[in-house]
Amino acid sequence: MPPPPSGGNGAKVAAIVVAAVLVAGLIVGGVILTSGGDDDGPSPRAKSSPSPSVSSAAPSEAPSATPSSPSDAPSGFDPSGSADPSSPSVSRVPYVVLKPGQCFDHPHLSSGVTRVTTRSCDSSHDGEVIGNATLSGTFTTEMDIQAKAKDLCEKKAQARVRSIADGRTYYSYTLYPAKSTYDRGQSEVTCTITRSTGPGGAKLTEALPE
Secondary structure, three states: OOOOOOOOOOOOOOOEEEEEEEOOOEEEEEEEEEOOOOOOOOOOOOOOOOOOOEOOOOOOOOOEEEOOOOOOOHHHEOOOEEEEOOOOOOOOOOOOOOOOOOEEEOOOOOOOOOOOEEEOOOOOEOEEEEEEEEOOOOOOOHHHHHHHHHHHHHHHHHHHHOOOOOOOEEEEEEEEEOHHHHHOOOOEEEEEEEOOOOOOOOOEOOOOOO
């Protein structure tokens, strides 16, 4: 029997895991995405979440991202992970809505910025926007907003990562309003992809492949 072919777009199935970060007017949700092919180096991983299911813990004033490890869920998609309400406070970030195709640096990923800052996609940057969504309805808690926003962006992230076959690990970050911001009429969600979940991690150096 001939050996199976190596590499290619079908080499791996994307694995996706969710986390979240709440800041002043903005929440950032992180999702681990693994593309097909061989990685060009190790990627930083945050500590594992103890829960294999969607977190039901409402975020506190400013929890940090704690993505859990990918599981073997069917189709490689695992909406698990949680925000850690006991994590120390982080810098507050103003609410922002970016457009698909825009690239940016984020204060939680780059120490040199204090707000989400757009960058050229041809230079080093933290992330790229892959889509937008709009929240609607009444939400009682931060957790409710968090769950809905994640659900909206997870679908986009799952579809987008399937077109990337370089073997690298990507994180899909969801930027969405805190409850107080949503209650003031700000309902837009920004779905993005990054290469890391904290300062000092890998950067994107060009636009995501089509």
